[in-house]
Structure formats: C-alpha cells, structure tokens
Amino acid sequence: MLLSVFVVAISLALFGMAVFTLWWQMHAWRTPETLAATSFDRPDGDSGLAFSLLLPARHEQAVLEHTIQRLLESSHTNYEIIVIVGHDDPETAAVAERAAARDPLRVRVITDTHEKKNKPKALNTALPHCRGDVVGVFDAEDQVHPELLAHVDHAFTTTGADVVQGGVQLINFHSSWYSLRNCLEYFFWFRSRLHLHAEKGFIPLGGNTVFVRTEVLREADGWDPECLAEDCDLGVRLSSVGKKVVVAYDSDMVTREETPDTLMSLLKQRTRWNQGFLQVYRKKDWKQLPGRGRRMLARYTLMTPFLQAFSGVIIPLNVGIALFFDVPVGAAMVTFLPAITAVVTFIFELVGLHDFGKQYGLRVRFVHYLKLIVGGPFYQILLAGAALRAVWREQRGRNEWELTSHIGAHLQDGRTSDGPTADDRPSDGRISGDRAAVLSTAADRADIREDAHR
Secondary structure, X not given: OHHHHHHHHHHHHHHHHHHHHHHHHOHHHOXXXXXXXXXXXXXXXXXXXXXXXXXXXXXXXXXXXXXXXXXXXXXXXXXXXXXXXEOOOXXXXXXXXXXXXXXXXXXXXXXXXXXXXXXXXXXXXXXXXXXXXXXXXXXXXXXXXXOHHHHHHHHHHHHOOOEEEOOEEEOOOOOOHHHHHHHHHHHHHHHHHHXXXXXHOOOOOOOOOEEEEHHHHHHOOXXXXXXXXXXXXXXXXXXXXXXXXXXXXXXXXXXXXXXOOOHHHHHHHHHHHHHHHHHHHHHOHHHHOOOHHHHHHHHXXXXXXXXXXXXXXXXXXXXXXXHHOOOOHHHHHHOOHHHXXXXXXXXXXXXXXXXXXXXXXXXXXXXXXXXXXXHHHHHHXXXXXXXXXXXXXXXXXXXXXXXXXXXXXXXXXXXXXXXXXXXXXXXOOOOOOOHHHHHHHHXXXXXXXXXXXX
C-alpha cells in the first residue's frame, strides 16, 4: 500500500513538472503574434547610446582574435572593447595587446590580478573603466553580428529597458551526439523560455550578449565574485528590485558559440551552472520579488536542474516498479503519465530541431533526428550526474571555477560534417579574412587544458 502511494505521488509530481516545463518551453510558439513579438525591432538609424563591451578571456588565445575582429566590424559608431586578461596568462594577453595596438581607439586591455580568478572577478575588474552608457558582456569565443549593437541601442531607446538580453546559439550540432541536444537546449531557452521569464518579471540572465545600463550595474555593485552563475545571480538581483528586462531573439542577430568539445568538459560546465543556481537559490534574493507567483517561478526555475536530474532517474524506476512489482492497476497506470509527457516532449524536440535547421540554414538529416531520440536518456544521465556533482561540491565548499576550453568548432566556414551550409556566413555572404588563421590556431590549440580557475 505504501509503495503504491509513493509511486502515485511521485508520478503525479513528475507529470505536473513536465507539463509546466513543456508549456513554458513552447511559450514563443503559442501564437504567431507571440512569435513575432520576440524579435528585435528594426533600428531607425539613430544611435544614441555608447557601449562598453567587456570581453573576459582566459587561455582563449585560440579564438580571441577572431572575436575582437568581429566586434570591430560592428556598424554602430560609439563603442569600446575592453579585454580582460589574467596576469598569469601571457599567451592570451599577447593576442589582446596586438589587437589593442592595431586599434587603440577601440580596444583596451585590462589586467586581472586576482590570485584566484573567475569570470565575475574579471568583469568587476573592468567595470570601473567602462565609459559607455551601457555595458555589454561577451565571451572570448563569440561570433557577434555586426548589426547587433544597433538593434540593442534601438531596443533600449524604444522600451526604456534597464537590461536587454540578446540571443545566444550554439551552432556545431553535428560535432557529437551530445552537441545536438546542447544546441537544441540553447535554441529553446533563448528562443522561447527567456521571453516568458521577462514577461513574468523574473529572469536568470544569460552569460553573454547581455547589456545593462552602466549606472544600474554600478548600483548593483556589479557581479557576485563568488557565484558560479554570476549571470543568473545578476538577473535575479535586478529582477528583485524591479528593473525592466527586455529579451529579443532574431536568428540573424544571435551570438554564435560552440558546444563543449568533450563530455567531461560538458559535465564540468553543467556542474558549474547547477552549483551556481544552487548558490543563487540559497542567497534568497528571489524572496524579495513581489507576488507569490513570481516567487514560485523563481524557486522552481532555480531548482529545475536538480528536478530534471531527479526525474531522469525516477521515471524509469517508477515504470520498473509498475511492471515488476505488485501494485494496483490504477497506480500502475499513473506511473506512465510522466512517460507520456516525455514522448510529447520528444515530439516537440523533433519539430524544434527542424525549425532550428531551417532558421540557421543547417542541413538536418534523418540520422540527426535519430541521434536526438536515442541520445535523450544518456543526456539525462549526464545532467543527473552534473547535478549530483554540483550538490557534492557545494556541500564540500568547493567553488573553484572550472574553465570550459574552446577550439573554434563554430568558426568553420559554412561547413558541417554533412557538407557545405550557410550556418556560419556573415550576412553579406563574405568570409572574414582572418578566419583561416583562426582555424589554424584553433587546431594547434585543440588540447588547451581546462584550468582550475578562470
């Protein structure tokens, strides 16, 4: 009897969680009007804001030069690029200094002298040096569209926003079985889910392509230097004091990135994110949000990585109990409810993969759909492992920054394992002149070690 009650209770809880998650994930596609409202409005030609673009880089000599060059191709006329490098990272510093020497009016280099380094400490080091009205954050491997700043400027001006969150998209879906799912996660998160959070007044910001008015950022004392999800933490703190966040997604304007190049690298990245979400949850800034609904959304969102990991383990266990143990027929049938939502989610993911390929001009074949389905349970196991590792690290008081290395897999000139596509071509169809050199450097640096601190 107790076993039956337990099975039914867990099944109903998992079913409810899955329904809510799927509904939120589908937010942008509910109506054509909702989908249209998620895009950037076209700029009217006026550029009234100045931007300070922060580019923290640690052991990123393989990709940094390309990112700086892409930022320098911006059509906006009023911006500066501040590259933050560690005092103990001469290779990356050399790349940054060369870029600054070529364009001293646009590019400056700031040295982070913290003994233990991480991304928020690097960003805080640069914040006092920012001259612009708006601070933008990018990662060292980012491929940024030349028109992005003009669109962001227009979004600030027309909406009165304190924060504008642009889209980020992993592109190299063909690199491995897990890259496929990793890319699709980003697609759903930035294409749809973040828009719901902005609408509800609670948003965990993304790690880059996020723009904050400089005075707002300084009032908030910048980023939490000890948080492993400094982007999420900043979004929660700003949401909690009522700052207005606007999210805009346009497949032409997204910042393109690459997936982690190994499973271990992905595991460490997810561990860091999960631990960071747990840290933000425990800080309890979200409790200042007005309204019980917002606080419930915050609680659920910050705990989602662990709930997903739990569901990935418990769903097959529940089904096994229903099949092989003596439980009432009604209870056994209830255990299959989460499995039904899992099937519906898989179908939605298949449709999403098709839409992803269509929007980015990527050649999605039958084998990719098959990999998406077959790889689902294994990807869930990886997420569960990352969540458990995050809890273990938090309990042990370990919060060192595990750096995700980058090799430039997303910089390939419109090529995938399935032949040429238009996935990585500038909007005018040309190939950047520095791309071949970057790819060569990326290949030489493919074995860049993961450093314990950023």
